[in-house]
Amino acid sequence: MRDQIDPSDRWAAGRIANRTDDVRMWKTQLLKWVGAKQRFAHDIIAAFPPRFGTYHEPFLGAGGVLGVLAPKRAEAADSFAPLIGVWQALRDEPATLAGWYRDRWEAAEAGGWAAEYDRVKARFNAGRTPADLIYLSRAAYGGVIRFRRRDGHMSTPAGSHRPIHPDKFAARVAAWHARVQGTNFHARDYAESFARARGGDVIYCDPPYSGSQSILYGAQGFDLDDLLARIARAKRRGVFVALSLDGARASGAAPEARALPPGLFEREVPITLGASMLKRFQMGGQSLAGERVVDRLLLTHDIRT
Ligand SMILES: C[S@@+](CC[C@H](N)C(=O)[O-])C[C@H]1O[C@@H](n2cnc3c(N)ncnc32)[C@H](O)[C@@H]1O
Numbered sequence: 280m281r282d283q284i285d286p287s288d289r290w291a292a293g294r295i296a297n298r299t300d301d302v303r304m305w306k307t308q309l310l311k312w313v314g315a316k317q318r319f320a321h322d323i324i325a326a327f328p329p330r331f332g333t334y335h336e337p338f339l340g341a342g343g344v345l346g347v348l349a350p351k352r353a354e355a356a357d358s359f360a361p362l363i364g365v366w367q368a369l370r371d372e373p374a375t376l377a378g379w380y381r382d383r384w385e386a387a388e389a390g391g392w393a394a395e396y397d398r399v400k401a402r403f404n405a406g407r408t409p410a411d412l413i414y415l416s417r418a419a420y421g422g423v424i425r426f427r428r429r430d431g432h433m434s435t436p437a438g439s440h441r442p443i444h445p446d447k448f449a450a451r452v453a454a455w456h457a458r459v460q461g462t463n464f465h466a467r468d469y470a471e472s473f474a475r476a477r478g479g480d481v482i483y484c485d486p487p488y489s490g491s492q493s494i495l496y497g498a499q500g501f502d503l504d505d506l507l508a509r510i511a512r513a514k515r516r517g518v519f520v521a522l523s524l525d526g527a528r529a530s531g532a533a534p535e536a537r538a539l540p541p542g543l544f545e546r547e548v549p550i551t552l553g554a555s556m557l558k559r560f561q562m563g564g565q566s567l568a569g570e571r572v573v574d575r576l577l578l579t580h581d582i583r584t
Pocket residue numbers: 312313314315316317337338339340341342343344356357358359467468469470485486487488496497498501
């Protein structure tokens with residue numbers, strides 16, 4: 280009888296909450312964030328089981344995959360607390376979130392974009408509120424929230440673009456609000472998120488790139504081996520884990536070309552990311568045509584077999 284179970288449906292026993300067969304492309308962005316995966320979310324989700332229990336996203340960032348999946352039941356987390364404050368406001372107080380952005384945008388329109396950006400940045404460095412973070416994410420150069428090594432201060436200069444109009448932002452908040460109603464948001468380390476996943480669930484991991492993101496939040500001291508050990512334990516409990524890793528650059532070295540534990544991943548799907556935002560930023564805004572990046576999506580189970 281076992282042979283007759285469709286292997287792609289192994290996660291459908293019991294507490295089914297989510298399905299992937301009705302997921303459509305969706306490009307409306309809320310936050311700007313380095314490494315945001317929304318453009319590739321459809322390809323990433325296509326590798327998940329068609330039906331499963333709870334969806335877990337321990338390295339949420341701008342939630343590109345969460346937004347496209349719009350899960351019925353999910354646990355989403357990030358260790359950067361002000362960012363989780365933005366997500367909690369999106370879910371529970373969307374008008375407040377839209378208002379935070381509008382207040383700062385209008386102050387900038389009235390008093391000068393550069394001066395208001397610097398004011399918001401200084402206030403964020405003193406108080407780390409989600410209200411200031413949401414504006415910085417839209418107004419910072421390249422949408423890169425980076426931190427100075429010396430004192431941990433957010434140090435990105437203002438972007439040269441005009442941040443999105445508050446009416447348009449409010450419309451995005453409304454669209455995203457509807458998509459996160461099944462999700463609980465937590466400010467916590469990924470270790471705690473892993474401990475909460477049960478058999479039949481899916482975890483999607485998009486950790487900071489240990490090779491190139493040391494100026495970004497949480498990338499310093501991030502230990503990929505610890506994450507791999509937790510993935511192995513989750514797999515043994517019957518959790519399906521998908522892991523995005525910074526893959527080969529067409530132009531040079533592969534930062535994550537390291538040996539992975541044998542047998543941990545049964546399948547790998549290449550995801551083409553296009554020109555690297557971060558690299559562009561580090562090069563002072565020059566466009567690097569041809570600097571194509573391919574992310575690796577590693578899967579603990581091959582559900583096609
Ligand atoms: C590559 S980004 C995720 C991007 C996301 N997939 C998106 O679409 O925007 C990695 C995220 O991991 C978070 N992070 C870093 N260290 C962490 C840790 N130890 N536990 C949980 N989150 C962490 C960072 O704050 C950052 O938001």
